[in-house]
Amino acid sequence: MKSIYDVVIGRRSQRRYTKDMPTRALVEKIIDGARWAPSAGNRQNWHWWVATGEKRNELVKIIAKTSDRATELFAEYDEKVQRFLSLYLRTVGGAPVIVTLTYEKKKPSEREKPFDWDLWDYASACAAMQNFCLIAYAEGLGTCWMTAPTLVHEEIKKCLDIPKRHDLVAVSPLGVASHEIPPIPRTDPELKKTVHWFGI
Numbered sequence: 038m039k040s041i042y043d044v045v046i047g048r049r050s051q052r053r054y055t056k057d058m059p060t061r062a063l064v065e066k067i068i069d070g071a072r073w074a075p076s077a078g079n080r081q082n083w084h085w086w087v088a089t090g091e092k093r094n095e096l097v098k099i100i101a102k103t104s105d106r107a108t109e110l111f112a113e114y115d116e117k118v119q120r121f122l123s124l125y126l127r128t129v130g131g132a133p134v135i136v137t138l139t140y141e142k143k144k145p146s147e148r149e150k151p152f153d154w155d156l157w158d159y160a161s162a163c164a165a166m167q168n169f170c171l172i173a174y175a176e177g178l179g180t181c182w183m184t185a186p187t188l189v190h191e192e193i194k195k196c197l198d199i200p201k202r203h204d205l206v207a208v209s210p211l212g213v214a215s216h217e218i219p220p221i222p223r224t225d226p227e228l229k230k231t232v233h234w235f236g237i
């Protein structure tokens with residue numbers, strides 16, 4: 038069994054997949070684990086939308102449109118930037134499953150009112166998203182945390198019948214990665230610039 042460090046360090050954002058379909062039981066197991074993330078106020082108001090087959094194909098087409106949307110947004114940038122962006126935005130990479138994560142905007146209770154729940158619920162969903170990527174990797178599956186599809190969030194919500202009161206957090210392909218990706222070095226390898234010590 039991999040140690041937690043093996044899992045955290047070994048996980049990569051996978052952008053190419055085989056056609057092998059994970060079982061529903063395995064996807065459920067991964068999401069079941071992911072929801073043990075901490076959540077602000079213990080609200081746990083994240084939702085997972087798991088698409089395979091026809092719905093998955095519809096989503097692929099919608100997500101491909103992010104490239105066009107980005108081309109509009111980045112029209113002023115040079116070709117290199119445009120090429121990089123189009124690669125970064127078309128990343129479902131043939132995965133048989135696409136998982137969309139949203140959080141439901143809930144009215145704060147009286148005691149919750151002073152806080153920015155949009156921000157905190159989003160942060161909580163991000164914690165669940167990281168768990169999802171790590172557990173999937175531990176189970177032999179690849180993921181890629183993608184926020185680019187939020188550029189076409191209205192269309193994704195319509196396709197999956199997601200209620201208006203939900204905000205899109207991330208989309209991820211899920212499946213068996215077809216290529217090993219070498220680790221991408223982290224900045225500040227000696228932790229000299231980004232860790233600030235006091236009294237230890």
Ligand SMILES: Cc1cc2nc3c(=O)[nH]c(=O)nc-3n(C[C@H](O)[C@H](O)[C@H](O)COP(=O)(O)O)c2cc1C
Nearest residue numbers: 048049050124125126128181182183184185186221
């Ligand atoms: C909030 C967030 C948004 C991201 N959005 C995208 C995306 O839209 N498309 C994509 O290909 N990768 C996306 N990524 C993946 C990053 O590019 C990737 O994590 C980074 O390059 C480091 O690679 P690694 O995950 O393999 O370590 C995103 C990651 C995070 C945390």
